[in-house]
Amino acid sequence: MLLAPVVWVLTVVICYFFIAKTWWFPPPINAHGVAYDTQFMRTLIVVGIIFFLAQFALGWVIWKFRNDGGRASHSHGNNKLETLWTSATALLFLGLVVMGTKIWAGVHFDEAPPDSVQIEVMAKQFAFNFRYPGADGKFGHTELRLINDANGDPFGMDPKDPAGKDDILSASLKVPAGKSIKLILHSRDVIHNFFVPELRMKQDIVPGMEIPLHFQADKIGVYEVPCSELCGLGHFQMHTTMQVMSESDFEQWKQQQLANR
Amino acid sequence: MASPSTHTAHHAPQGFIRKYIFSLDHKVIGIQYYFLGLFSVFLGMSLSLLMRFHMVNPNVVVKWFATLWPTAAAGGIMTPELYLSLMTMHGTIMVFFVLTTVPQSGFGNYFLPIQIGAEDMAFPVLNMMSFWTTFLALVVMVAAFFVQGGAPLSGWTAYPPLSGAGPLTGPGEGMGQNLWILSIAIFCGASLMGAINFIATTVDLRCKGMTLMRMPLTCWTWLVTAILGLLGFAVLLSAGVLLLLDRIAGTSFFLPAGMFINDHIIANHKGGSPLLWQHLFWFFGHPEVYIAILPGMGVTSQLLSTFSRKPVFGYKAMVYAILSIGFLGFLVWGHHMFMSGMNPYSAMAFSVLTMCIGVPSAIKTFNWIGTLWGGKIHFDTAMLFALGFVSLFVTGGVSGIFLGQPALDLYFHDTYFVVGHFHMIMGVAAIFGMFAGTFYWFPKMFGRMMNETLGKIHFYLTFIGVYCIFTPMHYVGIMGNPRRYSDFSNVGYLANAMPLHQFMTYAAFVTATAQLIFLFNLIWSIRKGAKAPVNPWNSTTLEWTVPSPPPFDNFGGVHPVVYRGAYEYSVPGAPTDFIMQTVPPQVIAQGD
Numbered sequence: 078m079l080l081a082p083v084v085w086v087l088t089v090v091i092c093y094f095f096i097a098k099t100w101w102f103p104p105p106i107n108a109h110g111v112a113y114d115t116q117f118m119r120t121l122i123v124v125g126i127i128f129f130l131a132q133f134a135l136g137w138v139i140w141k142f143r144n145d146g147g148r149a150s151h152s153h154g155n156n157k158l159e160t161l162w163t164s165a166t167a168l169l170f171l172g173l174v175v176m177g178t179k180i181w182a183g184v185h186f187d188e189a190p191p192d193s194v195q196i197e198v199m200a201k202q203f204a205f206n207f208r209y210p211g212a213d214g215k216f217g218h219t220e221l222r223l224i225n226d227a228n229g230d231p232f233g234m235d236p237k238d239p240a241g242k243d244d245i246l247s248a249s250l251k252v253p254a255g256k257s258i259k260l261i262l263h264s265r266d267v268i269h270n271f272f273v274p275e276l277r278m279k280q281d282i283v284p285g286m287e288i289p290l291h292f293q294a295d296k297i298g299v300y301e302v303p304c305s306e307l308c309g310l311g312h313f314q315m316h317t318t319m320q321v322m323s324e325s326d327f328e329q330w331k332q333q334q335l336a337n338r
Numbered sequence: 339m340a341s342p343s344t345h346t347a348h349h350a351p352q353g354f355i356r357k358y359i360f361s362l363d364h365k366v367i368g369i370q371y372y373f374l375g376l377f378s379v380f381l382g383m384s385l386s387l388l389m390r391f392h393m394v395n396p397n398v399v400v401k402w403f404a405t406l407w408p409t410a411a412a413g414g415i416m417t418p419e420l421y422l423s424l425m426t427m428h429g430t431i432m433v434f435f436v437l438t439t440v441p442q443s444g445f446g447n448y449f450l451p452i453q454i455g456a457e458d459m460a461f462p463v464l465n466m467m468s469f470w471t472t473f474l475a476l477v478v479m480v481a482a483f484f485v486q487g488g489a490p491l492s493g494w495t496a497y498p499p500l501s502g503a504g505p506l507t508g509p510g511e512g513m514g515q516n517l518w519i520l521s522i523a524i525f526c527g528a529s530l531m532g533a534i535n536f537i538a539t540t541v542d543l544r545c546k547g548m549t550l551m552r553m554p555l556t557c558w559t560w561l562v563t564a565i566l567g568l569l570g571f572a573v574l575l576s577a578g579v580l581l582l583l584d585r586i587a588g589t590s591f592f593l594p595a596g597m598f599i600n601d602h603i604i605a606n607h608k609g610g611s612p613l614l615w616q617h618l619f620w621f622f623g624h625p626e627v628y629i630a631i632l633p634g635m636g637v638t639s640q641l642l643s644t645f646s647r648k649p650v651f652g653y654k655a656m657v658y659a660i661l662s663i664g665f666l667g668f669l670v671w672g673h674h675m676f677m678s679g680m681n682p683y684s685a686m687a688f689s690v691l692t693m694c695i696g697v698p699s700a701i702k703t704f705n706w707i708g709t710l711w712g713g714k715i716h717f718d719t720a721m722l723f724a725l726g727f728v729s730l731f732v733t734g735g736v737s738g739i740f741l742g743q744p745a746l747d748l749y750f751h752d753t754y755f756v757v758g759h760f761h762m763i764m765g766v767a768a769i770f771g772m773f774a775g776t777f778y779w780f781p782k783m784f785g786r787m788m789n790e791t792l793g794k795i796h797f798y799l800t801f802i803g804v805y806c807i808f809t810p811m812h813y814v815g816i817m818g819n820p821r822r823y824s825d826f827s828n829v830g831y832l833a834n835a836m837p838l839h840q841f842m843t844y845a846a847f848v849t850a851t852a853q854l855i856f857l858f859n860l861i862w863s864i865r866k867g868a869k870a871p872v873n874p875w876n877s878t879t880l881e882w883t884v885p886s887p888p889p890f891d892n893f894g895g896v897h898p899v900v901y902r903g904a905y906e907y908s909v910p911g912a913p914t915d916f917i918m919q920t921v922p923p924q925v926i927a928q929g930d
Contacts, residue, residue, distance in 0.1 A: 078717055083798070084729055087805050091733075100813035100838065102749075103831065116745055124736045131703060131732045138710040139725060142646065143717070148915060149908040150712035154652035158708070159701065166700040170693035170739065177745035178686065184748065185682030202507070202600065221598050233598075266599040267500040267507055268612060270677065270752060274818035274831070277749045281678050283612050284499055285594020288679045303829045305752045305820045307493050309500060309508040310419035313823040 081140040088132040092125060106275045106296035106321065109183060113277040116177050123169060184278060189291035193259035194252065199231055200262070200269035200282045203311030205302065206231045209245040209331065217241015224265075231265075245334040250319040253327035254297050262288040270306035273319050281306055294321040350890040360470075362462035363890060367469050368448030369783060374473060375440035378431050379769075380857075381480075383850055385428040390843040392416045394836070396825040410488055410509070419509045421824035422491035426510075427483070429494030430518065433626065434525050435476055437768050441633035442567070443472070443532055445775045446560040448783060450536065452881040453554050455545025455898040457891045460538035464531050471528035479521035482514045490515040493822060495623070498592035498615050499599070502584045503607075506600040519582045526575035529567050536564035545880075547900035551657070552919070554879045554904040555650060558657055559636030562664040563629050569668065570622040570629070577618035584610065591615075616678055620671035628667045630764045631731075632660065634771020635702060638724045638731075640904075641774055642706055644877045645721035646713025647915050649905040652705045659698035659705075666695040676744040677751045685744040692742035699735055703728065714908075718875070719793030720777035726801045727770040733805075734763025737812060752822075755815025758808045766804040773797075776860070781874050785886045786867030792859040796852055803849030810838040876916045879904050883920055 094100065105111050142149075197208040197216055210216045217240045223233035234241050252258045262271060264282040271290065272279035275298075280290045294300075304315035322330065351357045361367060396416075403411035410420035447465065451458055459465045482489040490510040492501035496518070505512035540561045544553070580591040588606055592615045595608030643650045650656060672680065672688030706728050715721070737759040740746045750756060780788050814835040819826070826832040826839070873882040880898055881888070898920050906917040912926055 079798070080717070080722060080725055080801075083802065087729075087802070091805075091809055094813060100817050100835070102816055103818065113745065113749065116743070117740070120740055120743065120746065124739050128732065128736045131707075131736075132729060134707055135710075135725070135728055135732070138707055138713075139715065142710055142713045142715050144647075144714040147714060149647040149714040151649065151908045151910055152651065152712065153649050154655065154705070154708065156652075158704075159652050159655045162704045163697060163701055167694070167697045170696050170742075171690065173739065174689050174693050174743055177743040180745035181682070181685065181743075181748070185685075201598075221596060221603050224598055226601075266597055267503070268497055272752075272818075272820070274749070279677055279748060279751055283679045284597055285610070285612065286679050301830055303818075303820050303823075307422070307497070307500065307822040310417070310422060310491060312422075313418060313825045314828050316828050 078140065078143050081136040084132055084136040084139070088129060088136075092129055095121065095125060102277075103275050105277060106298070106300070107293050108295075109180065109292065110275065110277040112180050112183070116180055119176060120173055123173060184290075184292075189259040189289065190257045193257040193291060195259050195261065196250070196252070197232075197261045198250075198263060198271060198282065200264040200271070200304075201231055202266050202309050203304070203315040204231070204248065205250070205269075205271070205304075205315070205317040207247045207250050208232055209247070211243025211245060211335070213240060213243060215240040217244050221265075243335060245331060245338075247334065249317045250302065251327060251330055252294055252319060252321055253324040254321050255293065255295055256324065257291060257293050259289060259291045262290060267308050268306050269304050269308050269315065271302065272305040273300050273302050275300045279305055294319070297321050297323060360466060362458070362466050364447050364451050364459045364462070364465060365783075365888065365892075367465050368444050368446070370469050371439055371447060371472070372444040374469075374476065375436050375444055375772075376860075378435035378439070378476065380853070382428050382431040382436060383853065385424045385431070387846060387850055388416070389421060389424050389428065390846045392421050392824060393826070394839050394843045396827065407488070416824075418824040419491050420488065422493075422822070423483075423489035423510050423514070425822060426491055426493050426518070427479070427489050430479065430522075432765070433494055433630070434522070435472075435479070437630035437764060438529065438567075438626070439472065440772050441637070441768065441775070442536075442560060442563050442629065443469070445556075445637070445772075445779065446536060446563075446633060449779065449881055450539060450557055450560050451543065452884065452888060452892050453557050453879050454540065454543060454548050455880050455893070455900060456539060456543035457893065459535050460542055461535050464535050468528045468531035468535065471524060471531065475521045475525035475528060478517055478524060482517040482521070485513040485517060487512045487514050490518045495619060496581070496615075498581060498584065498610075498612050499594075499597060502581055502592050502615075503597065503599055503604060504585060506602055516582065516585060519578050519585075523575055523578040523582070526571040526578065529571040530575070533564040533567035533571070536560055537568065540564075545898050545900060551654070552900055552903045554636075555639040555653070555656055555660070556633070556636035558660050559632040562660050563632045566625040566629050566632075566664055566667060570625040573618055574622035577615060577622070580618075581615065613675070613678055613680055616675050617671070620674045621668070623674065624671040625667045627760075627764045628663055630768045631771070632663065634727060634768045634774075635660070635731075637771045637775045637778070638706065638727045639702075639709070640879070641721055641724035641778055642709045642728075643905045643907060644778075644875055645716045645718060645724070646710050647716075647907045648709055648713040649903075649907055650705070651708030651711070652701075653903065653905065655701055656705055659701045662698045663695060666691060666698070670695055673742055673744075673747075676747045682744075689742055689744050693739075696735070696738065696742070699731075703732055703735075718777070719788070719790055719797055720774050720875075722794065722797045722801075723770050723774035723777060726797065727767055727774060729801075730762055730767040730770055730804070733809075734759060734761075734767055737762070749818070750815060752820060753815040754811040754819045754821055757821050758811030758815060761808045761811070762804075766808065773800075773856070778875065779881075780860075780863065781870030782881055782886045782888070784864050784867070785870050786863055787870050787874065788863040788867060789859050792855055796855040796859065799852035799855070800849060803845055803852060806845035807842050807849060810842050814838050876914070878906055878916050878918050880919060883918060
């Protein structure tokens with residue numbers, strides 16, 4: 078019987094921290110993030126009500142129907158109720174999925190616009206590296222045997238390929254604000270994951286596969302990118318940043334990088 | 339339904355070894371499984387305490403760490419690879435040797451035959467082999483700690499190439515990973531033997547009158563769990579063999595071309611797919627979740643009915659819910675792979691099916707509350723754990739409504755939100771099912787009662803404790819805390835999560851200490867507990883018609899006959915508030 082108040086107190090405490098948002102998402106930095114948060118809140122309200130009512134009801138029956146020496150009522154169930162709550166739950170759950178579809182479609186079904194800024198990501202144990210194609214818009218040819226991490230070339234750039242002459246390599250991600258970005262994700266050893274909490278987006282980076290991921294970041298700032306798929310002993314250290322810059326700053330950064338090559 | 343007298347070819351054994359070690363008696367085997375699981379759960383829990391300690395104190399020197407692990411914790415500071423190997427072994431031991439072993443092979447072995455009125459399992463020798471094969475698997479698994487490089491660090495999911503490309507990918511990825519795969523393969527063999535046995539027993543050995551729709555819900559969950567095991571472990575076994583071949587025979591099932599690992603070009607592999615492993619693994623891995631939780635649902639249904647003195651609300655709906663969970667359980671594995679790089683259109687199908695499987699789970703919750711409604715609830719410790727199961731099942735279940743949506747999984751995948759979700763539902767809810775089963779069936783298994791006072795103290799500490807450990811995981815998950823990190827200091831935004839991590843660590847240590855109360859109660863009660871009557875809870879199922887503990891052939895040469903369903907409580911006009919399944923209708927009529 079003591080269990081009833083214990084369940085109620087736990088329920089209220091859990092709900093309190095969700096309502097107070099004591100520990101919460103970082104603010105979103107694009108339209109997708111805003112849509113994501115809307116879908117999250119929608120789900121949270123539905124789930125929160127289900128959670129609260131179910132726990133409250135559990136506590137209530139524990140309290141109300143404790144043994145007082147009398148005889149329990151005899152019932153084998155109620156088919157109408159079964160039908161009612163089965164269809165209600167089905168509608169509610171499927172409704173939520175349908176409402177979230179647009180967000181998923183925006184990330185994965187829509188193609189990146191053709192004028193997107195293309196950036197190749199090369200993940201390895203335990204670092205991210207990024208490559209920009211330069212003014213020609215073409216990535217230079219790479220080969221495994223040419224990889225030289227000590228020399229700052231985790232990609233294995235072929236010096237003989239002219240398309241690679243203006244490629245820019247960077248250990249952190251720089252993107253222009255308000256433009257569509259298309260990442261081309263590669264891993265050269267194990268599975269890693271690209272995750273920016275503020276973008277509300279993550280994607281595994283799988284060796285042997287080329288996975289595209291497109292997004293737009295609107296708010297200037299520096300955001301953390303922690304690896305989010307177990308990749309070995311240095312997983313916890315595999316970390317970089319995404320800097321969102323104004324378009325002019327981004328162009329300037331590229332020029333500097335080219336000059337320093 | 340074969341006549342029970344025809345199947346048991348074996349007789350009561352005489353010697354100690356045949357009676358207690360290489361026993362063919364399903365009851366002894368059930369207890370063997372139970373203690374194997376008990377050893378494993380304390381081992382797995384100890385590993386989790388070391389992990390929780392390290393997460394909040396990554397740089398603190400603990401001298402005896404260096405004694406335990408001279409290389410992996412040289413100087414008394416745990417290395418990240420040691421943390422990951424503890425994590426891998428914690429997950430593996432808990433999932434396979436606790437959650438799969440105790441509810442199904444432990445309680446199921448002991449009580450399935452008795453509850454359906456059989457003298458033993460259908461294949462007693464196979465039953466003995468399946469236990470000793472499981473034991474061998476555990477020995478091989480634990481041995482991984484002691485080989486060169488230590489235990490593997492690729493997690494209980496063992497995603498290749500991390501787990502498939504050999505020692506280059508990290509310490510523990512040499513012999514340790516080989517032993518891990520070997521142990522899992524052996525375990526699969528054991529589980530297949532067990533599954534066949536459970537299915538054959540349920541189909542073939544039910545006593546006269548025990549129709550399927552009169553079976554206790556526990557038997558339904560054991561049957562469906564066995565079917566899941568039969569289909570799931572067969573796939574995991576094949577996947578494990580393929581992974582081992584990739585590692586030692588140079589094949590490329592899961593390893594693609596063009597890998598450059600740890601400054602080495604990997605030239606001898608090409609054409610494999612890392613995603614293939616994930617598909618095979620989760621085709622087993624998702625049903626595995628239901629293997630862990632279904633028997634707990636069965637026990638909970640049985641106990642809620644017994645201790646509230648009411649029939650199970652919607653017995654048929656419960657059976658259909660169990661069957662549809664079993665069926666749908668095989669169609670949702672892709673929700674573990676929304677971020678894996680698989681075709682994003684398939685995510686839509688997997689998420690719709692995932693939401694569908696939430697429906698029978700919700701039906702069960704509604705029916706549990708319906709069972710309690712109008713009852714006269716007795717708060718014995720067994721019942722407290724069953725009620726706790728319902729609360730934890732709801733809490734663990736609702737977070738699945740976030741994770742089952744690929745759109746929301748875009749953020750939550752591989753964060754602590756997931757860790758909180760699955761620990762709540764397949765970890766502690768399932769373990770509450772085991773505690774409930776222990777307190778309920780202990781009198782039958784050992785002929786003595788457990789101590790109720792200690793039981794209740796243990797219950798409340800554990801119930802509040804697990805909420806304190808696993809609820810904050812959802813909050814840090816919302817902050818974007820990635821899982822499988824040995825140290826959070828490299829990620830700036832996680833600084834705010836550290837007080838919560840501290841809290842979880844304290845809660846884990848307190849809750850773990852409370853488990854010693856249970857251990858003491860268990861051992862003390864086996865030796866000194868009050869003598870148990872035949873039917874201490876006034877239950878209705880067949881195991882409560884026989885002495886505690888039951889004789890070798892369960893029913894003392896009598897063939898039980900069943901006249902009614904399993905949950906006839908508080909029937910109007912009946913002399914007592916329960917009617918055993920074996921009471922003939924005319925006896926009740928005379929009682930009037």
